[in-house]
Amino acid sequence: MAAIELSGVVKHFGPIAAVNGLDLEVPEGICLGLLGPNGAGKSTTMRLLTGQAIADAGELRVLGHGLPSDSKAARLEMGVVPQLDNLDVDVTVEDNLAVYARLYRVEDVGAAVDRCLDLARLRDRRRDAVDELSGGMRRRLLLARGLVHEPRLVLLDEPTVGLDPQIRTEIWTLIGELKSRGTTILISTHYIEEAERLADEVAVMTHGKVISRGRPADLIAEHAGRQTAEVYAPPQRLAELRASVEAEGLKVRPAGPAIAIVGSERAAAGVVPEDAVVRAATLEDVFVLLTGEEAE
Amino acid sequence: MSAGAKRMRRLEPAAIAGVMSREVANFRTYWKGTTFSSVLEPIVYLLAFGLGLGATLVDEVEGVPYIQFVGTGMVATAVIFSSALPAMFGTFVKHRFQNTYEAILAAPVDVEELVTAEMLWIALRSGIYGCVPLIVTFAFGLDPAWGMLLVPFFCFVTALGFAGFGVTMAATVDKIDQFNYVTALCITPLFLVAGTFFPISGLPKGVQLVAQINPLHQLVELVRGGAFGFEWVDTARFAFLVAIALLTWRIAIARMRARLID
Ligand SMILES: Nc1ncnc2c1ncn2[C@@H]1O[C@H](COP(=O)(O)OP(=O)(O)O)[C@@H](O)[C@H]1O
Numbered sequence: 194m195a196a197i198e199l200s201g202v203v204k205h206f207g208p209i210a211a212v213n214g215l216d217l218e219v220p221e222g223i224c225l226g227l228l229g230p231n232g233a234g235k236s237t238t239m240r241l242l243t244g245q246a247i248a249d250a251g252e253l254r255v256l257g258h259g260l261p262s263d264s265k266a267a268r269l270e271m272g273v274v275p276q277l278d279n280l281d282v283d284v285t286v287e288d289n290l291a292v293y294a295r296l297y298r299v300e301d302v303g304a305a306v307d308r309c310l311d312l313a314r315l316r317d318r319r320r321d322a323v324d325e326l327s328g329g330m331r332r333r334l335l336l337a338r339g340l341v342h343e344p345r346l347v348l349l350d351e352p353t354v355g356l357d358p359q360i361r362t363e364i365w366t367l368i369g370e371l372k373s374r375g376t377t378i379l380i381s382t383h384y385i386e387e388a389e390r391l392a393d394e395v396a397v398m399t400h401g402k403v404i405s406r407g408r409p410a411d412l413i414a415e416h417a418g419r420q421t422a423e424v425y426a427p428p429q430r431l432a433e434l435r436a437s438v439e440a441e442g443l444k445v446r447p448a449g450p451a452i453a454i455v456g457s458e459r460a461a462a463g464v465v466p467e468d469a470v471v472r473a474a475t476l477e478d479v480f481v482l483l484t485g486e487e488a489e
Numbered sequence: 490m491s492a493g494a495k496r497m498r499r500l501e502p503a504a505i506a507g508v509m510s511r512e513v514a515n516f517r518t519y520w521k522g523t524t525f526s527s528v529l530e531p532i533v534y535l536l537a538f539g540l541g542l543g544a545t546l547v548d549e550v551e552g553v554p555y556i557q558f559v560g561t562g563m564v565a566t567a568v569i570f571s572s573a574l575p576a577m578f579g580t581f582v583k584h585r586f587q588n589t590y591e592a593i594l595a596a597p598v599d600v601e602e603l604v605t606a607e608m609l610w611i612a613l614r615s616g617i618y619g620c621v622p623l624i625v626t627f628a629f630g631l632d633p634a635w636g637m638l639l640v641p642f643f644c645f646v647t648a649l650g651f652a653g654f655g656v657t658m659a660a661t662v663d664k665i666d667q668f669n670y671v672t673a674l675c676i677t678p679l680f681l682v683a684g685t686f687f688p689i690s691g692l693p694k695g696v697q698l699v700a701q702i703n704p705l706h707q708l709v710e711l712v713r714g715g716a717f718g719f720e721w722v723d724t725a726r727f728a729f730l731v732a733i734a735l736l737t738w739r740i741a742i743a744r745m746r747a748r749l750i751d
């Protein structure tokens with residue numbers, strides 16, 4: 194049994210199809226990265242999984258429980274880390290954890306709180322109010338709160354969006370530890386690097402559905418090939434070059450001030466200019482090619 | 490583990506207690522201010538109205554010294570301001586600004602349990618704060634009576650209704666300043682025609698009729714029943730308050746569900 198099984202899921206908001214025929218299976222024990230640009234439908238997918246949005250069509254199962262009818266039983270075994278910090282800021286660190294331990298029906302609340310304090314490395318701040326913590330501490334606490342009941346499955350919706358790089362790295366470390374314990378993780382992100390570092394498998398999502406799925410290396414080999422050649426030049430020359438390279442049947446994508454010729458190892462001699470910077474193909478190449486969006 | 494066997498019930502005490510424990514944790518950070526103002530307020534009112542008005546203009550109302558008339562009536566004031574307003578503003582802020590409900594609903598708690606817990610917590614608090622004016626009035630010559638032991642309970646039931654009303658309003662308005670309309674059009678009139686400061690029997694017939702469906706007026710009458718002797722009609726008043734509580738409870742759940750679940 195897979196931890197998450199979604200098939201043909203559709204969710205409309207008025208005329209907008211936020212999720213539009215989504216098929217997604219997350220086997221137990223893996224970390225799946227749901228990689229998609231803003232507006233792809235990632236958060237809506239997460240809300241469908243926690244029963245906070247009800248699908249218009251499709252089948253949803255989480256840890257064997259059919260949604261939305263058995264959503265509450267599914268939520269008992271699932272941890273959720275939100276995108277926005279919604280800790281109780283006036284309340285102490287330990288009380289924030291204790292409340293959620295109770296909400297998740299944890300029997301030994303004290304032990305669960307201690308475990309989370311260790312996990313978030315906040316043992317010596319346990320009696321401080323949350324608004325006295327630094328940004329990084331708050332994020333660690335938010336993550337630990339979602340794990341207070343030692344869930345089998347954890348949903349992380351863009352857990353590091355808008356965070357400064359140092360805090361992001363701290364959170365990645367914690368997610369890495371969670372992974373190594375065998376917890377099933379579904380993490381949505383629009384940061385390529387986050388998906389690359391954490392995900393065993395990546396599902397690229399855009400316009401409400403998954404358009405490609407696989408291990409990062411396999412996705413790169415399938416969609417981008419081995420090498421990418423980046424050319425920096427004035428816009429006029431880039432446009433000409435792009436046209437001539439595409440005429441040769443190669444894929445080209447914008448890369449900030451440059452263009453990137455994807456799969457350049459397949460180019461005939463003379464197609465890729467001498468001054469191009471050749472590098473290994475990346476997940477970013479795949480993401481931009483598939484979604485048509487510039488990566489962040 | 491079979492999926493069917495783990496299907497969970499509605500209105501689980503553990504879920505309700507969990508949500509209430511969050512309120513308790515927050516209350517511990519602000520109870521001093523709330524308690525201070527809830528004690529000071531009736532004292533100020535009693536001094537101003539009871540002594541000021543009582544000494545110069547009115548002596549007795551319905552056979553009761555005016556200060557005791559106001560003191561018992563102020564129980565209702567304490568109840569509405571410690572239930573309807575916190576329910577309105579608290580619910581709105583937790584929903585819109587703090588995303589608290591999104592986190593709670595990601596746990597095994599449903600909207601019905603969430604709203605029930607929020608209403609129960611507010612009503613419990615109001616049940617206690619509602620008694621403060623009565624206790625303060627002891628200092629102004631009110632004699633204790635056995636019937637007063639029912640006052641916290643009357644306050645609790647009335648506050649449930651106002652909490653349900655407040656949650657419903659929080660789920661209905663789009664912007665927090667729209668609460669000004671709710672306060673001006675609903676809360677203030679209810680507060681004024683409750684029979685707290687003057688008996689409603691002196692009002693025009695139409696207004697008297699409206700006062701009969703004002704839960705606050707029914708509470709005032711029940712509190713005075715507890716202090717000065719019950720009548721049979723008080724059972725009907727109580728039944729009315731229970732009905733209002735049940736009605737607003739279900740409406741609040743439905744409105745919040747529409748807000749919180751897409
Ligand atoms: N509650 C809502 N009401 C109306 N539109 C919504 C709502 N939630 C999401 N949407 C729309 O659905 C689309 C997908 O949004 P979302 O799931 O938040 O994407 P992502 O998380 O990938 O950025 C967007 O166009 C968004 O504007």
Ligand SMILES: [Mg+2]
Pocket residue numbers: 235236237276351
């Ligand atoms: Mg999102």
